[in-house]
Amino acid sequence: MSGDARARILATIRDSLGADAPGRDESAVEARLAAHEPNLIPARARIDPGAQVDLFVEMAEEVSTTVARVAGADEVPGAVADYLATHNLPAVAKLAPDPGLDDIPWAERPTLTLSRGKAVDEDAVTITGAFAGIAETGTLMLLSGPDHPTTLNILPETHIVVLRREHIVGAYEEGWARLRAEGRGMPRTVGFVTGPSRSADIEQTILIGAHGPRRLHIVLIDGDGEETEA
Amino acid sequence: MTMAVTSPRFRENARRALADAPLQQALAKMKAGFVDKRLRAVERLPEFDALRDLSRDIKDHVLVNLDHYLERFEARVVECGGEVHWCADAAEARDVILALCRSVDARSVTKSKSMIAEEIGINDHLEAHGIEPVETDLGEYIIQLAKEPPSHIIAPAVHKTRDQIADLFHASHAAYGITERRDDPRALLDDARQVLRRKYLAADVGLTGANFLIAETGSSVTVTNEGNAELTQILPKMHIVLASLEKVVPTLEDAMTILRVLARSATGQEFSSYTTFATGPRRADDADGPEAFHVVLLDNGRSGMLGTEFQDMLRCIRCGACLNHCPIYASVGGHAYGWVYPGPMGAVLTPKLIGIDLAGHLPNASTFCGMCESVCPMHIPLPKMMRHWREREFAQKLSPPRHRAGIALWAWFAERPALYRFAARLGVGVLGLIAGRRGRLKSLPGAGGWTVGRDFPAPEGRTFLDLWARRDGGGR
């Protein structure tokens, strides 16, 4: 059925358009796919790296993401423990099996109970890395893979993301460019996450915490020892 | 719920809607909820108009090369281990989806919001064959419980008040151990989250729509705020994407360009909470994600719109801005339109999809104020296309005699003879003059109920009356 439908649909498309429809050009199609040009990057994103970090934080906070800036990887376990304590959350979390998180001295916080792997329904708190932070809208770019199961992003009530300053870029297209440059191909799931989940389906009132996380917290490793804020 | 078509009864539907107090109460919130927020978001992005132009150009380029892009999209999907199922009409799409569900012995299917799913009536079909469809978008969930169709393409339960939702949840959540009637929005959302979480975990198949298909990578793109499309596609063993042909765009970059205008136009957000690119089934070393990935590609008359005066409609990204800014929609809501797609975009699309005989007069539900076109991020000339339908309807002599003789700016208007004669005598230009620069009439003699609580938008440009006068020599 499908094969037959395929031929019929394609034939109808060609017949409806006609062979000489203006702009009809298979080589232009190939060229566009090969070039994958960014079309227009808003000026807001075309700023120097320091300003991109500040814009990222500002935009993230605007959509109810919370951000803690720390000077180095060694401060991450403390920042995570503090966040959980402040919100009366148990110090138990599922940590992404991401080698990129191995330089963080988790063991220095023995009260923080961590296990690694994908998330299950019982996991209230997860901790993952992020491929990129997109400054223009305070968005995280998260790639699925053995190091980052997607369930970690969407099942828990609280998702904590460890983001490194050098991974913040201006625009979405820069995130794609970095992924292409790494040559690892398209992961099964690429998630652009902008704030915790929300719904406005009851009388158009925005409520945070729909089906996905109720809290999205970013621990930003600033690297250059800038001031730390909670 | 599959919709019985009630489009031919638009007039009666509209009259009922105007007298429906809870509906009017719900609709009154739309300005603050959508219109004001969109404006603020647009003003924050100086490049918004340039992005609209680019978005239109991308889609125009795709549409004249649609066969090429679809073939490339399919090739990439197959390379990634997925499958594309081409379906000429709704019946074929229903059969394919049912067969896929049966292939994994599915007992329940979670669904994230998809207008195409409404278009093909998949829920009834699955239910009739013993498979439980579970809507997961909160708005869709509400109307599934109410056994109603959506009344808005991005806010399906926008017509429901909190009180009505509380009653619905109270009636159905007892089965899940929630017996207290709660009407606080937070509590309602928490209850839905709790009930639906079990459904996500139990589902065998996840069915999502797609905002875009990417030819370059074979990806499908979903956009949600709730995270329901993500849970729907990540947890079950099979992910089915149901999308119509025209959703394809060339590259990831092209999708990002259009995404920049989508959320701003739809909800006034800078970006929706979740924009997810799904490409094929889970990889060999992935710990989670679906084991199978299927794209059900639906035509349902769209290929025949190419090369016609309705081709531009295929640029539509279903943002809902034209509904949110339409004075008719704001007065009567979505159900009055009588089928899946309401508002200006529905008035253009519906006659094409279900036939001019059933929906040919929907394009009369317009004041020709031009708001829809002015806010459409894809620059779709909606009023012009409504005029095309009117011309066609006349050509086919489908207007009932009463309709032809008394036709006015829209059916409700036509039923008030005093107002009609008044407007006809003054003519559009004079109405425009009274409205002044704001383009709105504070009160209109004889319009009574209409102008209480809302401004009457002044007609702009050529009305149907002009058209009719030109065609029929001006006789009444």
Ligand code: SF4
């Ligand atoms: S016609 Fe335009 S404004 Fe209306 S839903 Fe489609 S893209 Fe949005």
